Amino acid sequence: MDSGASTLSLSSSLELQNPNSDPYEGSFVEPSFFQTQTGVPTQFICPKVDLVNAHEELMEPVVDLEGFFRGDSVATQQAATIIRAACLRHGFFQVINHGVDSRLISAAYDHMDHFFNQPTSHKLKARSLPGNMWGYSGAHAHRFSTELPWKETLSFGFHDNSLDPVVVDFFTSTLGKDYQQTGVVYQKYCEEMKRVSGVMMELLAISLGVDRLHYKKYFEDGYSIMRCNYYPPCQEPSLALGTGAHCDPTSLTILHQDQVGGLQVYSNNTWQTVRPRHDTLVINIGETFMALSNGKYKSCLHRATVNSYKARRSLAFFVNPREDKVVRPPSDLLGTQSTRMYPDFTWSDLLQFTQNHYRADDATLQNFTKWLLSSKSLI
Numbered sequence: 001m002d003s004g005a006s007t008l009s010l011s012s013s014l015e016l017q018n019p020n021s022d023p024y025e026g027s028f029v030e031p032s033f034f035q036t037q038t039g040v041p042t043q044f045i046c047p048k049v050d051l052v053n054a055h056e057e058l059m060e061p062v063v064d065l066e067g068f069f070r071g072d073s074v075a076t077q078q079a080a081t082i083i084r085a086a087c088l089r090h091g092f093f094q095v096i097n098h099g100v101d102s103r104l105i106s107a108a109y110d111h112m113d114h115f116f117n118q119p120t121s122h123k124l125k126a127r128s129l130p131g132n133m134w135g136y137s138g139a140h141a142h143r144f145s146t147e148l149p150w151k152e153t154l155s156f157g158f159h160d161n162s163l164d165p166v167v168v169d170f171f172t173s174t175l176g177k178d179y180q181q182t183g184v185v186y187q188k189y190c191e192e193m194k195r196v197s198g199v200m201m202e203l204l205a206i207s208l209g210v211d212r213l214h215y216k217k218y219f220e221d222g223y224s225i226m227r228c229n230y231y232p233p234c235q236e237p238s239l240a241l242g243t244g245a246h247c248d249p250t251s252l253t254i255l256h257q258d259q260v261g262g263l264q265v266y267s268n269n270t271w272q273t274v275r276p277r278h279d280t281l282v283i284n285i286g287e288t289f290m291a292l293s294n295g296k297y298k299s300c301l302h303r304a305t306v307n308s309y310k311a312r313r314s315l316a317f318f319v320n321p322r323e324d325k326v327v328r329p330p331s332d333l334l335g336t337q338s339t340r341m342y343p344d345f346t347w348s349d350l351l352q353f354t355q356n357h358y359r360a361d362d363a364t365l366q367n368f369t370k371w372l373l374s375s376k377s378l379i
Contacts, residue, residue, distance in 0.1 A: 040234065040235065040236045040239040040240050043146060043147075043148050044147070044148045044150055044239070044240045045147075045239050045240060046147050046239070046240060046241050046244060047147075050147075050241070050244060050245060051238065051239070051241070052271060053271070054264045054270070054271035054272055054273045054305075055270075056270060056272045056273070057272060057273050057274075057275055058092070058265050058267060058272035058273065058274050060086055060092075060093060060094070061082045062093075062094050062095070062096050062280065063079050063082050063083060063093055063094065063095045063096070063203075064079065064095075064096055064097055065079065065095050065096065065097045065098050065099070065199060066097040067079065068199060068202075068203065069097070069099065076203070076206065077206070079203055080203050080206040080207040081207070083203055083204065083207045084207035084208070087204075087207070087285055087293075087296075087297035087298060088296070088297065088298070089267060089298070090265060090266065090267040090298055090300055090301070091284055091285035091290070091297055091298040091299055091300035092265045092267070092274075092282070092283070092284045092285070092300040092302070093283050093284075094274075094277070094280040094281065094282050094283065095196075095200075095280060095281050095283060096277075096279055096280050098196055098199075098280075098281050099192075099195075099196070100192045100193075100196065100281070101192075102278070102279070104185070104188060104189055104192065105189075105256055105315070107185045108185055108186065108189045108228075108315055109258065109313060109315070111181075111182040111185050111186070112154070112228045112230065112313060112315070113313070114182070115154060115175075115182070115228070116152060116154075116228075116230040122175075123136050123152075124136065125174060125175055125176075126154065126174040126175055128155070133155055133157075133225065133355070134155055134156050134157055134170065135154070135155065135156075135174065136152070136153070136154050137152065137153045137154075137155070138152050147241075147244055149241060149242055149243045149244060149304075150231060150232065150234050150240045150241065150242050150306045151229055151230060151231045151232070151242050151243065151304075151306075152229075152230045152232070153227055153228065153229055153230070154227070154228040154230075155225060155226065155227040155228075156170045156171075156186070156225075156226055157170070157223060157224070157225060157226070158187075158190040158193075158194070158223070158224045158225070158226055158317075159221075159222065159223045159224065160191065160194060161221055165183070165184075165187050166187075167183050167186045167187040167190055167226070168180065168183030168184055168187050169183070170183065171183035171186070186226060189226070189315070189317075190224065190226050190317065193224070193226070193254050193317035193319075194224065194319075196254055196281065197219065197224075197252060197254060197317070197319045198216050198219075198220075200252060200254070200283060200319075201215035201216040201218075201219055201252075202215075202216050204289070204293075204297075208293060208296065208297075208333055209332075209333070210330045210332050210333050211330065211332065214330050215292070218292075218321060218325070219251070219319060219320075219321055221322050221325075222251075222319065222320050222321045222322055222325075223320055223322060223323060224317060224318055224319050224320055225250065225317075225318040225320065226315075226316070226317050226318075227315075227316045227317075227318070228313070228314075228315060228316075229242075229243075229304075229312075229313065229314045229315075229316060230311060230312075230313055231262065231304065231306050231311060231312040231313070232306075232311050233306070233307060233308055233309060233310060233311060234306040234307065234308060235308060236308075237305065237306045237307050237308050240306060241303055241304065241305060241306065242262060242303075242304035242305060242306045242312065243303055243304040244303055245266065245301060245302070245303045245361070245362060246301070246302070246303070246360045246361050246362065246364075247286065247287055247299040247300060247301050247302075247360065247361070247362050247364055247365075248284065248286035248287065248299070248300070248318065248360070249286060249287045249288065249350055249351070249353075249354045249360050249364055249365075249368075250286040250287070250288055250318040250319060250320050251286050251288040251289040251292070251318075251319045251320055251321065251347075252283065252284070252285065252286055252289055252318075252319040253282075253283070253284045253286060253300075253316055253317070253318055253319070254281055254282070254283055254316075254317040254319065255281065255282040255283075255284070255314055255315065255316045255317070256280075256281055256282070256314065256315045257274075257276050257282060257312075257313075257314040258276065258312060258313045258314065259276045259278065260276070260307070260310050260311070260312040260313075261273065261274075261275065261276050261312070262304045262305045262306065262307070262312045263276075263282065263302065263303075263304055263314070264302060264303050264304070264305060265284075265300060265301070265302045266301040266302065266303075266362075271303070284299075284300035284302060285297050285298060285299050285300050286299055286300075286318070286319075287299045287350065287364050287365040287368075288320065288321070288327055288347060288350060290365060291327050291329070291341070291342045291345070291365065292327060292328075292329055292330075293329060293333065294329040294333055294334060294338065294340065294341050294342075295341035295342070296333075299364075299365065301362045320347050321347050322347070323346060323347050323348035323351070324346055324347075324348060325346060325347065326344050326345070326346060327342075327344065327345050327346065327347065327350075328344050342365065342369055343369065343372060343373060345368075345372055349368075349372060350368055353368045353371055353372075354368075357371065358371070
């Protein structure tokens with residue numbers, strides 16, 4: 001979800017605006033900033049070791065969900081086998097025939113374009129406030145002060161545990177009645193992502209040899225996160241990243257990327273590009289699901305690059321359990337001899353750690369475990 005591999009600066013402030021402006025504004029990157037720079041400011045420059053180019057394309061079988069939806073047990077097992085192999089290697093795979101209407105995906109991009117093309121003053125009506133994950137952010141500068149991602153984001157929550165259309169309510173309450181239809185589109189998009197996540201959880205359970213419905217039931221009352229990512233052109237893309245190398249602290253990420261390209265996955269000790277396909281959804285394992293699999297499945301290390309010629313966009317849906325639900329592998333996965341890789345924790349524990357204490361990277365879960373055990377020892 002976040003970029004970079006450095007400790008979170010709790011007092012981060014990036015002075016890229018008028019020094020006489022609102023002090024809080026100093027922790028925001030003005031959207032117009034990305035279009036007016038002739039170079040890359042030091043706050044965005046990444047270490048050279050993190051900027052190694054990817055020269056290979058990730059070549060992995062695509063998971064076809066058509067047989068699963070038909071109830072074909074052989075095709076379902078074949079899909080689970082592909083998923084298992086990918087999750088043991090790097091935690092990343094792609095699915096086709098997922099059932100999400102291409103017109104809905106196009107509409108989601110259209111509404112994203114409309115929002116990100118608005119004047120700065122308009123976008124900042126939805127700006128993310130300290131301690132709140134929802135809203136608009138320019139480069140996450142309200143949270144970090146170095147190795148900033150070259151992007152703008154709009155994030156909001158989703159759950160279907162009430163009669164209220166939570167996504168519609170977010171847009172109309174922050175941006176006004178004119179965004180009613182935007183809310184409707186994203187409400188429907190989130191509902192579709194929740195449906196797809198249920199399918200993924202069934203296949204992941206089959207691939208791990210546990211009760212087919214275990215993970216699907218576990219996440220039924222979860223609270224997910226939807227994020228629209230906008231990566232403006234960068235004048236010197238060899239110095240910065242759209243999103244630095246990290247593993248998502250969440251459970252499962254369902255991503256649709258546009259046709260520009262820029263997503264990369266770390267596999268076989270090298271960065272490999274993920275070629276965009278308009279008909280696929282990108283799936284990657286997050287830290288929370290790695291714990292739910294007792295470390296059997298890898299949390300996917302990935303990043304996003306930028307270019308100098310065209311903006312890139314993606315739609316990311318982060319699947320999470322309910323915040324107070326205990327993260328613990330199913331008993332039939334552990335058996336009688338297996339050792340627990342991670343202690344019990346809740347999603348709110350991990351969320352607090354990544355939002356307030358630690359910037360997500362490829363060692364988040366290990367460092368979170370140390371922090372959690374240390375915190376408990378002080379009680």
